[in-house]
Amino acid sequence: MIHLMIEIVVVWLMAILMGMPLFASMGLAGLAFVVFSGLSPSIVPQKMAQAMNSFPLVAAPLFILMGNLLGAAKLTDRIVRFATSLVGSLRGGYAHASILSSMIFAGMVGSAVADAAGTGAVEVRAMKKAGYRPETAAAISSAAATIGPIIPPSLPMVIYGVSADASIGRLFLAGVIPGVLMGLSLMTLVAIIAPRQGLPRHSFGGLCDVWLALKESIWALLTPVILLGGMFSGLVTPTEAAAVACLWALFLGFVVYRTLSVKDLPAILLNTAETTGIVAVLVMVAGALGWCMSISRIPQTLAPAIVAAIHQPVVFLLVSNVILLAVGCFMEALAAMLILIPILVPAAISFGIDPVQFGLIMIFNLILGTIHPPIGVVLFVMARIAEVTYEQISRAILPWLVPLLIVLLAITVWPPLTLWLPALLMNK
Amino acid sequence: MRRVVAGAFDRTSAFICCALVVALLAVVSLGALTRSFGEPLIWTDELSRFLMVWLAVFGWIVATRKRIHVRIRFFQDRLPARAHQATEIVIQFAMTLFGVLVTVYSVGLIGKNHDLDATSLPISMAWMYAPMVLGGAITALQGASELIQALRPPPPSPPAAIEEAALE
Numbered sequence: 062m063i064h065l066m067i068e069i070v071v072v073w074l075m076a077i078l079m080g081m082p083l084f085a086s087m088g089l090a091g092l093a094f095v096v097f098s099g100l101s102p103s104i105v106p107q108k109m110a111q112a113m114n115s116f117p118l119v120a121a122p123l124f125i126l127m128g129n130l131l132g133a134a135k136l137t138d139r140i141v142r143f144a145t146s147l148v149g150s151l152r153g154g155y156a157h158a159s160i161l162s163s164m165i166f167a168g169m170v171g172s173a174v175a176d177a178a179g180t181g182a183v184e185v186r187a188m189k190k191a192g193y194r195p196e197t198a199a200a201i202s203s204a205a206a207t208i209g210p211i212i213p214p215s216l217p218m219v220i221y222g223v224s225a226d227a228s229i230g231r232l233f234l235a236g237v238i239p240g241v242l243m244g245l246s247l248m249t250l251v252a253i254i255a256p257r258q259g260l261p262r263h264s265f266g267g268l269c270d271v272w273l274a275l276k277e278s279i280w281a282l283l284t285p286v287i288l289l290g291g292m293f294s295g296l297v298t299p300t301e302a303a304a305v306a307c308l309w310a311l312f313l314g315f316v317v318y319r320t321l322s323v324k325d326l327p328a329i330l331l332n333t334a335e336t337t338g339i340v341a342v343l344v345m346v347a348g349a350l351g352w353c354m355s356i357s358r359i360p361q362t363l364a365p366a367i368v369a370a371i372h373q374p375v376v377f378l379l380v381s382n383v384i385l386l387a388v389g390c391f392m393e394a395l396a397a398m399l400i401l402i403p404i405l406v407p408a409a410i411s412f413g414i415d416p417v418q419f420g421l422i423m424i425f426n427l428i429l430g431t432i433h434p435p436i437g438v439v440l441f442v443m444a445r446i447a448e449v450t451y452e453q454i455s456r457a458i459l460p461w462l463v464p465l466l467i468v469l470l471a472i473t474v475w476p477p478l479t480l481w482l483p484a485l486l487m488n489k
Numbered sequence: 490m491r492r493v494v495a496g497a498f499d500r501t502s503a504f505i506c507c508a509l510v511v512a513l514l515a516v517v518s519l520g521a522l523t524r525s526f527g528e529p530l531i532w533t534d535e536l537s538r539f540l541m542v543w544l545a546v547f548g549w550i551v552a553t554r555k556r557i558h559v560r561i562r563f564f565q566d567r568l569p570a571r572a573h574q575a576t577e578i579v580i581q582f583a584m585t586l587f588g589v590l591v592t593v594y595s596v597g598l599i600g601k602n603h604d605l606d607a608t609s610l611p612i613s614m615a616w617m618y619a620p621m622v623l624g625g626a627i628t629a630l631q632g633a634s635e636l637i638q639a640l641r642p643p644p645p646s647p648p649a650a651i652e653e654a655a656l657e
Contacts, residue, residue: 333510334509335555345549396559
């Protein structure tokens with residue numbers, strides 16, 4: 062069976078590169094395997110439906126809905142204003158504020174694209190107005206947007222947790238320190254380049270200005286507190302926390318800030334369903350194909366072979382980083398994750414690497430793919446917002462990849478950066 | 490006529506999607522609320538999972554209709570026009586085949602599960618697989634429609650058209 066599966070995987074990869082929609086190519090690969098193995102083809106639709114029959118996965122559409130509600134409620138303006146009042150008076154203040162806003166917004170949305178589309182427009186507008194070059198402003202906002210799926214909540218973490226059978230709560234906690242480090246490393250680079258490029262500073266409005274900005278945004282700033290507090294106090298599960306956060310977002314939009322109207326809801330709900338559909342169908346076919354791979358014993362054969370060939374866990378992690386960064390150049394992050402989990406996670410476990418640490422490394426690598434050419438989804442979004450060409454932003458982003466790669470290296474070689482907080486708060 | 494039917498279908502599926510998202514939020518919230526009062530409802534978890542399957546499939550359908558599924562066009566877009574068309578024909582044929590196979594085998598699944606009851610809900614497990622038939626069928630129809638489009642000869646590029654006009 063293993064030879065049959067390898068042949069099918071080769072054809073499947075060719076189909077992907079040829080441009081076939083990923084879900085169809087994965088589904089057909091699964092169907093080809095069961096047909097040629099003499100198994101019942103109804104296994105494939107059965108496994109597809111069963112992949113969705115998961116309560117933790119219900120968190121995914123709810124987190125998407127929460128991000129859409131908060132985005133439509135225009136909370137980003139208040140958050141950016143608050144961040145600017147705090148760090149705007151530093152040299153390169155708007156860049157610092159952009160990064161800080163993304164860190165705060167990351168506690169409310171779970172994807173880099175949502176972060177970019179949510180805070181990006183406000184941040185880029187402010188930076189351009191302050192005299193930043195548009196491509197520099199776009200590059201800073203793009204780099205900051207990658208914090209979105211690392212600081213909880215995180216859509217990729219929900220998908221990884223369900224697919225790799227890892228605790229979503231532990232994954233969320235594991236992302237906190239790397240997310241903060243990402244923000245700090247980007248701010249360090251701003252501090253280095255700001256004097257050289259003559260980036261302006263925003264005049265400090267005094268503590269009164271900070272207080273006013275805090276008062277305006279306090280309800281929005283409470284969102285991550287409610288979400289994460291509920292989850293980690295044990296009051297609610299991650300899925301229930303997502304639902305509570307959606308209700309909170311509705312309360313903010315309709316009652317507190319009155320920035321949402323009933324007319325906005327159909328578009329928000331449909332957008333949520335569309336995004337869910339794109340992600341969910343990949344999870345469905347990955348569930349079927351993952352089952353086929355398991356039956357063909359590919360992971361069971363590959364994992365010991367990788368361990369025998371590489372020996373050292375750190376070398377395995379570094380090799381995985383290179384593979385994931387390369388894959389991230391050409392493939393959408395969630396899709397790449399679903400394809401690679403059945404191959405890389407068993408090997409990581411064989412090396413004694415915690416699947417939570419490996420999950421963070423995997424997500425980090427693939428999210429970096431969204432801000433580097435040739436297929437940087439966040440770059441596409443931000444180029445449109447900043448009205449620059451894709452080539453301009455592709456060049457401008459390069460220096461901003463350096464601090465993020467340093468953080469990636471740090472979480473790769475030093476597991477406590479990811480595992481200390483979950484161990485502290487979840488007794489494991 | 491075809492456009493009217495497609496438009497009506499798109500509006501209906503959009504409405505169902507919205508209703509499913511609202512229902513999912515309501516059911517999970519109800520589960521959390523009743524549990525916090527120490528009187529948990531036993532059926533909310535299972536119902537939310539059923540709704541998740543339906544939402545996933547209807548989201549899949551909407552994404553298929555809008556042609557926004559993930560695909561890597563990087564290499565295909567660099568092919569010459571004829572090779573691009575040939576790959577598109579193969580891709581859409583494969584999409585159609587996948588849709589047909591999912592539809593056919595999902596019908597079989599419904600038959601096998603219709604007398605199997607859900608754990609906490611008074612409904613058959615066949616409801617878990619029922620949306621798969623629709624998801625497969627729409628994928629097949631969309632694939633077939635795009636296959637027909639791909640089989641049409643590509644419109645002449647402007648320089649070629651000018652050359653032809655000059656020759657005439």
